[in-house]
Amino acid sequence: MDSGIWAAPGRVNLIGExxxxxxxxxxxxxxxxxxxxxxxxxxSPQWTATSEEQPGEVRFGPGTDxxxxxxxxxxxxxxxxxxxxxxxxxxxxxxxxxxxxxxxxSSSHAxxxxxxxxxxxxxxxxLPLADRPALVQRAxxxxxGAPTGIMDQTASLMCxxxxxxxxxxxxxxxEHIPFDLAAADMAILVIxxxxxxxxxxxxxxxxxxxxxxxxxxxxxxxxxDVTDLDxxxxxxxxxxxxxxxxxxxxxxxxxxDTVALxxxxxxxxxxxxxxxxxxxxxxxxxxxxxxxxxxxxAALDAGAYGARMTGxxxxxxxxxxxxxxxxxxxxxxxxxxxxxxxxxxPAAFTAIPSNGATRLTD
Ligand code: GLA
Numbered sequence: 001m002d003s004g005i006w007a008a009p010g011r012v013n014l015i016g017e018x019x020x021x022x023x024x025x026x027x028x029x030x031x032x033x034x035x036x037x038x039x040x041x042x043x044s045p046q047w048t049a050t051s052e053e054q055p056g057e058v059r060f061g062p063g064t065d066x067x068x069x070x071x072x073x074x075x076x077x078x079x080x081x082x083x084x085x086x087x088x089x090x091x092x093x094x095x096x097x098x099x100x101x102x103x104x105x106s107s108s109h110a111x112x113x114x115x116x117x118x119x120x121x122x123x124x125x126x127l128p129l130a131d132r133p134a135l136v137q138r139a140x141x142x143x144x145g146a147p148t149g150i151m152d153q154t155a156s157l158m159c160x161x162x163x164x165x166x167x168x169x170x171x172x173x174x175e176h177i178p179f180d181l182a183a184a185d186m187a188i189l190v191i192x193x194x195x196x197x198x199x200x201x202x203x204x205x206x207x208x209x210x211x212x213x214x215x216x217x218x219x220x221x222x223x224x225d226v227t228d229l230d231x232x233x234x235x236x237x238x239x240x241x242x243x244x245x246x247x248x249x250x251x252x253x254x255x256x257d258t259v260a261l262x263x264x265x266x267x268x269x270x271x272x273x274x275x276x277x278x279x280x281x282x283x284x285x286x287x288x289x290x291x292x293x294x295x296x297x298a299a300l301d302a303g304a305y306g307a308r309m310t311g312x313x314x315x316x317x318x319x320x321x322x323x324x325x326x327x328x329x330x331x332x333x334x335x336x337x338x339x340x341x342x343x344x345x346p347a348a349f350t351a352i353p354s355n356g357a358t359r360l361t362d
Pocket of ligand 1: 013016017018019020021148149150151152311312313
């Protein structure tokens with residue numbers, strides 16, 4: 001195969017925030033929004049990339065400096081493939097994406113996953129699907145320089161339409177949990193608060209380190225291994241780490257409880273867990289901002305079953321579990337609350353659980 005078109009989606013996380021790098025549980029689903037890569041291979045180990053949304057042409061190859069900006073996501077995938085012993089084919093890549101950038105919907109992971117899938121197919125690389133999330137994480141951590149966990153890549157590569165992906169981030173065991181909201185006349189409303197992501201990178205790393213240090217103090221491999229929360233909290237020397245640990249441990253349990261309810265088809269009953277997750281992110285993990293808290297309160301006041309921030313935090317998107325006919329009412333209520341508080345207008349759309357990365361052409 002010499003050319004083709006590949007796509008990989010952004011994601012929302014239904015529940016399980018900042019649990020992935022603590023070896024815990026997450027429950028994301030893929031969005032219909034995606035990054036698309038039209039790629040053709042050539043024989044020399046050179047890569048070019050252009051983007052419909054971003055300026056500039058990216059070019060790199062052996063002996064040239066790596067690109068800046070969005071090109072790093074492309075170069076990072078090539079780098080990680082080579083690091084893992086694969087020989088990715090040289091290629092010209094044309095990229096486009098309808099995932100809003102900076103909204104916490106994993107636009108960069110979607111781009112990386114689309115590029116990886118394209119290069120694997122073009123080069124007939126024997127890289128099993130199960131090994132791909134870790135390779136994309138390596139690109140992020142080792143090349144792009146973002147200390148992210150494993151959730152976003154796994155969601156973008158593995159999700160299935162009509163399902164949420166229950167992922168154990170320690171064993172990497174996955175289970176596709178039926179989540180056909182439309183059949184229940186329900187929907188997930190995603191509200192992009194447009195709040196600027198201030199300090200998100202640095203604060204993410206700080207949260208991650210605090211968790212790792214707490215696990216070390218507790219003498220366990222990761223916070224996943226806390227079995228008695230009160231006992232663990234009593235051993236921690238400061239209030240900040242107690243709060244962070246409480247979030248992670250209670251959030252893992254909320255994921256398990258949510259999965260049990262979804263398996264029983266009790267979608268509406270998951271609402272209180274989503275809202276409790278938000279309170280935990282706000283009060284214990286301290287990663288929300290006023291726009292995000294306002295969107296959650298307004299959605300709940302307008303009748304949502306539950307609402308929470310989704311993604312890394314410090315801005316980005318909120319999701320609300322609603323009856324499908326309530327979408328306009330709930331998004332209108334959030335827009336009004338934003339206007340009342342002088343925030344920039346939010347954007348909203350209903351999210352349909354969609355498929356992971358795929359080749360679009362035969
Ligand atoms: C970002 C990271 C993920 C995960 C979430 C928080 O999206 O990329 O690995 O840690 O934040 O749940």
